[in-house]
Amino acid sequence: MTQAFLQEQFRARIQELPGTETMRVARQKAMLSFNSSGYPTRKWEDWRYTDLKTISSAEYDPIPALPSANTISHAKQQVDSLGLAKDAKSIVFIDGYLKNSFGPLPATHEIEIANLYETAEHSIRSSTSAFYEGMPLAALNTAFSAGGIYLQVAADTIITAPLHLIFVASNEPSITQQPRVVINLKPGSQLQVIQHFIGSTPSISWTNAVTQITQEAGSTLRLYRIQDESETQLHTELLSSKLAADANLELGYVDFGGSLVRNDARIDLAGPGASCSLFGLSIANKGQHIDNHIHINHIEPRTVSQQAFRSIIGDQGRGVFNGKVVVQKNAQKIDAQQSSDNLLLSERSEINTKPELEIYADDVKCTHGATVGQLDEEQLFYLRARGVDETAARGLLTFAFANQIINRLQIPELKERVMREILQRLPGRQQWDELL
Amino acid sequence: MLEINNLHVCVEEHTILNGLTLSVSAGEVHAIMGPNGSGKSTLAQVIAGREDYRIIKGSITYSGQDLLSMPAEDRARAGLFLGFQYPIEIPGVNNTYLLKAALNAQRAARGENEIDAFEFMKIIKEKIELMQIPKDFLTRSVNEGFSGGEKKRNEILQMLVLQPTLAVLDETDSGLDVDALKVVADGMNSLRSPNNAMILVTHYERLLEYVVPDFVHVLSEGKIAKSGDSSLAGELDKRGYDWVQSKTENT
Numbered sequence: 001m002t003q004a005f006l007q008e009q010f011r012a013r014i015q016e017l018p019g020t021e022t023m024r025v026a027r028q029k030a031m032l033s034f035n036s037s038g039y040p041t042r043k044w045e046d047w048r049y050t051d052l053k054t055i056s057s058a059e060y061d062p063i064p065a066l067p068s069a070n071t072i073s074h075a076k077q078q079v080d081s082l083g084l085a086k087d088a089k090s091i092v093f094i095d096g097y098l099k100n101s102f103g104p105l106p107a108t109h110e111i112e113i114a115n116l117y118e119t120a121e122h123s124i125r126s127s128t129s130a131f132y133e134g135m136p137l138a139a140l141n142t143a144f145s146a147g148g149i150y151l152q153v154a155a156d157t158i159i160t161a162p163l164h165l166i167f168v169a170s171n172e173p174s175i176t177q178q179p180r181v182v183i184n185l186k187p188g189s190q191l192q193v194i195q196h197f198i199g200s201t202p203s204i205s206w207t208n209a210v211t212q213i214t215q216e217a218g219s220t221l222r223l224y225r226i227q228d229e230s231e232t233q234l235h236t237e238l239l240s241s242k243l244a245a246d247a248n249l250e251l252g253y254v255d256f257g258g259s260l261v262r263n264d265a266r267i268d269l270a271g272p273g274a275s276c277s278l279f280g281l282s283i284a285n286k287g288q289h290i291d292n293h294i295h296i297n298h299i300e301p302r303t304v305s306q307q308a309f310r311s312i313i314g315d316q317g318r319g320v321f322n323g324k325v326v327v328q329k330n331a332q333k334i335d336a337q338q339s340s341d342n343l344l345l346s347e348r349s350e351i352n353t354k355p356e357l358e359i360y361a362d363d364v365k366c367t368h369g370a371t372v373g374q375l376d377e378e379q380l381f382y383l384r385a386r387g388v389d390e391t392a393a394r395g396l397l398t399f400a401f402a403n404q405i406i407n408r409l410q411i412p413e414l415k416e417r418v419m420r421e422i423l424q425r426l427p428g429r430q431q432w433d434e435l436l
Numbered sequence: 437m438l439e440i441n442n443l444h445v446c447v448e449e450h451t452i453l454n455g456l457t458l459s460v461s462a463g464e465v466h467a468i469m470g471p472n473g474s475g476k477s478t479l480a481q482v483i484a485g486r487e488d489y490r491i492i493k494g495s496i497t498y499s500g501q502d503l504l505s506m507p508a509e510d511r512a513r514a515g516l517f518l519g520f521q522y523p524i525e526i527p528g529v530n531n532t533y534l535l536k537a538a539l540n541a542q543r544a545a546r547g548e549n550e551i552d553a554f555e556f557m558k559i560i561k562e563k564i565e566l567m568q569i570p571k572d573f574l575t576r577s578v579n580e581g582f583s584g585g586e587k588k589r590n591e592i593l594q595m596l597v598l599q600p601t602l603a604v605l606d607e608t609d610s611g612l613d614v615d616a617l618k619v620v621a622d623g624m625n626s627l628r629s630p631n632n633a634m635i636l637v638t639h640y641e642r643l644l645e646y647v648v649p650d651f652v653h654v655l656s657e658g659k660i661a662k663s664g665d666s667s668l669a670g671e672l673d674k675r676g677y678d679w680v681q682s683k684t685e686n687t
Contacts, residue, residue: 382524382578385484386534386594387512387541396537400528400577 001060001176003038007031009062010143016063017146018117026127030142033129037136049320049352050262050291055234060206062144064175067094075099075168078198082166083417090164091149096177098147110157111191116148116182123148126182126212131240135264138238141178141210148180153189153219162192162222162411169199169207169229181211185219185247194414195225197257199233204259206234213241215249217271222250224409228421229257231288238264245271245300252409253280253292253309254418256425261290269296269303269331280309281405283425284317284349291320298331298361307338310405312398315346323368324356331361338368343375343401395426437462437633438483438503438602443494445475445482445658452478454658455494460602463630467644467669468637470655471677476637477521479655480606483635484518485511498602512538513545515601517594519608521637523587526578531590534578535560535597542598563596566626568619585616592623603627604635609643621646641673654680 001009010031014024039056040047067075075094084090091113092099098115117123132138153159167179185191197207207229215221221241229235235258241249255261267276282290296305311319321340342351355368375397383393402422409415438460445453452475460466470476482489483496485508496503503511526534540550564573567589579587588608595603605624609617624634624647636649644652644666652668653660654677662668662680672680 376524378524379526381486381508382520382526383529383534384508385512385518385520386538386598387509387545388537389509389541390507392537393509396529397526400526403528 001058001062002056003035005059006062006140007035013063017144019123020120022120023117023123023127026124027143029129030127030132030139033132034136034139034143037139040136046293046322049318050260050289052260054204054260055206055236058174058204060174060176060204062176062178063146064095064172064177067097067099067170071095071170071172072099075170078168078200079166082164082196082198083413084164085413088164089161090166093147093165093167093177093179095168095170095172095175096145096147096179098149098179110154111159111163112150112152112154114150116150116180119150122150122182126180131212135238137208137236138210141180141208141238144176145178145180145210148182150182150184151191151193152184153186153191155186156188157186158190159192162194164194164196166196166198167207167209169197169201169205169233171201171203172205173201173203174205176206176208178208178210180209183211183213183221185213185215185221187216187244188218189216190220192222192411193224194411195223197225197227197229197235199229199257201230202232204232204234207236209237211237211239213239213249215241215243215247215274217244218246219244220248222410224252224411224414225254225263226414226418227253227255227257227261227263231257231259231285233258235261237262238266240266241276242268242270243274243276246273247271248274249276251276251278253278253282254406255280255282255290256421258290259288261288262293263291264293264295266295267297267305268299269305270299272300273302274300275304277306278309279307279405279408281402282309282311282319283314283402283422284311284319285314285425286316289318289320293320293322293324295324296326296336298325298327298334298336300330301332302334303331304335305337308405308408309339310341310343310401311351312343312402313345313349313351316348317350319351319353321351321353321370322356323354325358325366325368327357327359327361327364327366329360332363334361334364336364336366340370341401342370342372343398344372345374345398398426399423437499439495439497441495441497443482443496444492445478446490446492447478447488451492452489452658453482456655456659458653458660460633460635462601462633464651465628465634465636465647465649467649467652468635468655469639469641469652469669469672472639474655475658476639476655477606480518480521480604480635480637483604484508484516509541510545513542515542517598517600517603519591519595519603519605521606521608521610523579523582523591525580525582527580529578530574531576531578532560532574535594538594538598559597563593566596567593567623569593584611585613588612588620589616589623592620596623596627599627599632601632602635603632604637606637607639608636609638609640617643618646641669644669656680
């Protein structure tokens with residue numbers, strides 16, 4: 001969408017967007033901010049390898065029509081295909097709209113779940129300019145987001161059952177879905193969230209999502225984000241999190257779908273002893289481009305960060321990984337680890353991987369490592385010498401590479417589903433997948 | 437069972453095997469000995485189907501088939517087994533899984549059904565005990581974090597599960613202490629039968645005290661310089677490889 005088109009749409013249709021009058025003012029501010037910067041371009045250091053021209057040059061409806069009965073029933077099928085347990089707690093978005101039509105929002109007294117734009121306080125607080133500063137796509141989400149959810153867990157409350165947030169892109173062509181998730185964990189609370197981005201649209205649409213997390217002292221969040229949208233979908237998202245003392249965040253990304261994918265994570269370790277562990281697996285096949293940009297800010301002492309990202313890049317696929325770790329002057333005795341391992345399956349596969357360390361403290365432990373390579377010929381021969389044919393051996397070794405990330409998923413049903421998805425994308429699996 | 441005839445093999449521009457001829461029949465155990473660089477490991481790799489070698493001249497026939505035209509996996513499915521000198525670590529691929537995949541690939545090639553899960557576990561448990569491999573082995577990745585000795589015992593375990601017609605064991609004995617050597621030798625002996633054959637590639641005579649071969653061949657400069665019965669191994673141990681090499685030079 002050109003900037004001019006967006007501006008015109010915003011001016012003409014702002015009344016269609018939910019929220020109070022104050023929220024509208026916040027949206028206008030965000031739109032102004034987006035207008036002054038425009039889309040990120042490849043001249044921006046953080047966007048050198050990812051070109052948003054496909055997005056900025058075409059017209060996608062920034063405020064799609066409310067999902068029709070037909071769209072809803074189609075979306076329901078897609079949600080069912082996730083195979084979640086009957087008693088699983090889930091919240092569904094369709095084309096960016098919060099949809100409770102599959103049942104009311106799951107409610108307990110321990111976890112507050114609210115429509116973000118029906119609570120003026122939360123929507124306005126999460127839409128300040130400080131949040132989207134320097135991030136035009138987050139500003140755009142603030143301006144246009146038509147559906148959002150607010151989750152808050154009370155102090156010292158442990159929610160054991162994972163909460164599923166499901167974002168379905170319908171078959172409606174050329175639209176933009178811009179959902180927004182706000183999570184607030186009170187001191188000592190624990191929560192598990194799984195975000196599923198799904199869709200099977202054959203046309204080109206754009207997902208531009210934002211997740212904002214605040215973790216108070218000693219809280220624990222496990223958040224897995226599985227992106228399995230159609231291979232024509234454009235997907236950009238920002239996840240930002242601020243952790244107070246001794247809070248812990250486990251963040252896992254899996255990306256299969258999308259034609260152009262850009263995931264940004266910005267983590268502030270803002271209290272002593274706060275820690276985060278990030279991992280990710282991307283599989284980019286023909287023509288897919290998957291970019292993970294991680295930014296971890298060690299603000300306080302004794303904070304810990306770990307990053308383990310892997311990508312499997314097929315023929316004409318492209319991957320980008322950028323792991324930035326900043327250690328502030330006050331942040332002594334921190335520990336930051338990072339690894340990026342990449343498997344290129346073809347001569348026409350491409351990966352750009354870069355660690356970036358900015359260290360202003362002097363008593364720190366920082367490690368990083370990146371590998372880029374093909375399948376190991378010695379391993380291939382070993383398997384073949386045991387009777388596994390070459391295609392299957394290649395598939396098996398590729399799976400083994402992926403498996404070392406998938407094994408980190410601590411929710412068995414989810415791990416199993418992700419494994420099946422990976423298997424579908426590998427050659428020669430008939431010979432070996434039933435053995436797993 | 438195996439007929440190697442006038443085999444010439446090159447790596448890049450170097451000739452490694454230079455007119456090697458060897459015949460192995462069912463029920464026999466052959467030991468191939470020789471100094472470093474004499475071509476022992478190359479012979480094992482070429483039999484197993486490694487593609488990094490160039491065959492200049494000669495042939496290998498295995499059970500009537502032209503072995504050199506078969507890819508490595510087809511050789512394995514036809515009952516040929518290579519015990520690796522340096523077993524490879526494969527993180528993320530579990531041992532049980534590899535054993536099952538290997539066994540089923542072989543069975544499929546013979547037109548048999550996949551092995552029953554219960555039957556499979558029974559076989560594995562029995563062989564694990566024989567090879568004195570820790571139980572957690574089954575859930576671990578192939579050779580990952582194994583000691584040198586464990587890796588070699590794992591090779592023999594795989595051999596026992598697959599019950600090959602012809603096993604080529606490349607320096608399985610190197611790097612083993614006496615206790616481990618005995619375990620490995622027991623494994624090898626348990627495979628011996630009138631229906632299958634074994635080629636032991638080794639640098640030292642020690643293994644051959646436990647697994648007594650029917651024939652011993654000494655490889656030198658890419659061909660067999662001397663053949664004899666098991667007593668040849670003992671003689672080599674006393675007199676060294678120079679004895680064979682100087683003898684060939686004299687003739």
